[in-house]
Amino acid sequence: MDKDALRHWLHKASDWSADYLESVSERPVRAQGEPGSIYAALPEAPPAEGEPMEAIFKDLDALIMPGMTHWQHPRFFAYFPANSSPPSLVAEYVTAAMAAQCMLWQTAPAASELEARVLEWLRQMIGLPQDFAGVIQDSATSATFAAILTAREKVTGFTGNTKGLCGQAPLRIYASAQTHTSIDKAVRMAGIGSDNLVKVPNGSGPYYAMDTEALEALIEADKEAGLQPAAIVACLGGTSIGACDDIEAVAAVAARHGIFLHVDAAWAGSAMICPEFRDLMRGAELADSFVFNPHKWLFTNFDCTAHYVKDPRALTDTLGMRPPFLRTLGREEGETPGVTDYNEWSVPLGRRFRALKLWFVIRSYGVEALRTKIRNHVAWAQGLAKTIGAAADFEVVTEPILALFTFRYRPRFLKDASDETIDALNARLVERINDDGRIYVTQTTHEGRFAIRFQVGQTSTTARDVEIAWEVIRELAGASKGGIGAS
Numbered sequence: 161m162d163k164d165a166l167r168h169w170l171h172k173a174s175d176w177s178a179d180y181l182e183s184v185s186e187r188p189v190r191a192q193g194e195p196g197s198i199y200a201a202l203p204e205a206p207p208a209e210g211e212p213m214e215a216i217f218k219d220l221d222a223l224i225m226p227g228m229t230h231w232q233h234p235r236f237f238a239y240f241p242a243n244s245s246p247p248s249l250v251a252e253y254v255t256a257a258m259a260a261q262c263m264l265w266q267t268a269p270a271a272s273e274l275e276a277r278v279l280e281w282l283r284q285m286i287g288l289p290q291d292f293a294g295v296i297q298d299s300a301t302s303a304t305f306a307a308i309l310t311a312r313e314k315v316t317g318f319t320g321n322t323k324g325l326c327g328q329a330p331l332r333i334y335a336s337a338q339t340h341t342s343i344d345k346a347v348r349m350a351g352i353g354s355d356n357l358v359k360v361p362n363g364s365g366p367y368y369a370m371d372t373e374a375l376e377a378l379i380e381a382d383k384e385a386g387l388q389p390a391a392i393v394a395c396l397g398g399t400s401i402g403a404c405d406d407i408e409a410v411a412a413v414a415a416r417h418g419i420f421l422h423v424d425a426a427w428a429g430s431a432m433i434c435p436e437f438r439d440l441m442r443g444a445e446l447a448d449s450f451v452f453n454p455h456k457w458l459f460t461n462f463d464c465t466a467h468y469v470k471d472p473r474a475l476t477d478t479l480g481m482r483p484p485f486l487r488t489l490g491r492e493e494g495e496t497p498g499v500t501d502y503n504e505w506s507v508p509l510g511r512r513f514r515a516l517k518l519w520f521v522i523r524s525y526g527v528e529a530l531r532t533k534i535r536n537h538v539a540w541a542q543g544l545a546k547t548i549g550a551a552a553d554f555e556v557v558t559e560p561i562l563a564l565f566t567f568r569y570r571p572r573f574l575k576d577a578s579d580e581t582i583d584a585l586n587a588r589l590v591e592r593i594n595d596d597g598r599i600y601v602t603q604t605t606h607e608g609r610f611a612i613r614f615q616v617g618q619t620s621t622t623a624r625d626v627e628i629a630w631e632v633i634r635e636l637a638g639a640s641k642g643g644i645g646a647s
């Protein structure tokens with residue numbers, strides 16, 4: 161492709177992208193095709209000769225687009241959002257043009273220095289104190305893995321890296337049952353073993369916080385048994401129902417026993433830019449490590465995970481490799497002020513220029529407009545939960561925590577039905593809603609029972625989209641004959 165053709169196709173890609181976003185709300189939110197149909201429509205072997213871009217774009221529309229689930233659809237209420245925004249998208253285009261590897265300060269000085277500055281902005285935005293230093297990781301899973309590895313190294317005097325864990329008293333990690341499976345994965349990958357991940361029971365308060373008395377008792381019993389408590393992972397906004405631990409109380413236990421504390425705020429962390437929600441993170445300033453995903457709910461394209469640590473040296477002593485071919489002569493990290501080699505803070509060596517999109521987003525919106533968007537999401541979710549709670553044939557299962565709640569359909573004419581019947585009915589309702597395509601929701605299990613999850617967080621969602629969601633849910637639940645309840 162010569163330079164004129166490149167310019168032509170970049171314009172074409174911009175137009176395609178703008179057209180896509182303008183019309184995405186007319187598409188079904190969740191892909192509607194049958195498994196295997198796209199694979200079957202693709203040639204079995206690669207083309208020997210280059211094909212014209214027209215043909216490739218044509219197949220993008222014909223073959224690929226019908227198989228996409230539209231995360232930037234304004235009626236995406238499933239999972240958690242992985243939202244984007246116009247400034248973030250524009251930044252991703254120019255990032256792709258530079259295609260820089262930002263592993264060392266020298267390989268992209270601006271990327272390294274912008275990352276440092278933008279993460280200071282973000283730290284102030286969520287109200288974390290100055291004694292945290294930040295790095296952008298590729299995912300919350302990676303950040304939590306890095307945190308668990310750091311905790312492992314701290315408790316073993318940095319011998320886990322050299323000698324392995326053989327012959328060590330088993331390390332123990334504590335987390336509530338509401339924490340994300342990325343904690344389970346980190347414990348496996350760190351060689352600690354999932355049998356040493358202690359799931360602490362949850363209390364029954366409004367936030368389903370871990371029971372810190374139980375936590376303390378479990379730690380004491382482990383110490384008594386000669387095991388080594390290494391880390392506690394507190395959760396701020398669990399994935400199932402948004403559970404939040406009382407971080408201050410957890411931090412007090414961590415401090416009493418000298419245990420590393422990591423906070424997983426992957427989704428809810430973004431809401432902390434609104435001071436009125438910060439009660440939820442009280443005590444986070446006492447943590448050793450804190451992670452949240454601007455790529456979830458802060459209008460910044462995946463991937464962009466903000467990871468804050470109190471002691472960056474512990475992190476870089478855990479992950480930094482510094483082979484001779486990656487040294488920047490005369491400008492070593494830790495020796496030259498202004499030089500940060502962020503690869504030493506992360507599991508992968510190579511790094512995309514992720515700070516750029518965050519910088520575009522924060523500058524283009526400004527903090528106040530970002531707050532307004534999140535406040536709206538929370539208010540709309542809470543409003544819908546209230547409406548559903550008041551509806552005769554529905555019940556709220558868990559009240560909203562920020563912009564997430566769960567509910568189920570329980571029609572009056574099935575008031576004597578078994579739990580299993582109601583669970584099956586709701587599972588069919590979720591399928592029916594997602595086959596319909598006007599909205600997209602997913603499900604969870606709460607206290608052993610099926611519940612429909614609903615979260616508001618997509619960038620272009622409006623109050624009207626949330627109203628439409630309720631209209632669609634009621635229509636498809638069909639408290640009338642022929643509706644799902646009657647079948």
Ligand SMILES: *Cc1c(COP(=O)(O)O)cnc(C)c1O
Pocket residue numbers: 240298299300301302340342397398399424425426427453465
């Ligand atoms: C989404 C989520 C994660 C995992 O995030 P990735 O960035 O996809 O690894 C971890 N914890 C919680 C609470 C989440 O909601």
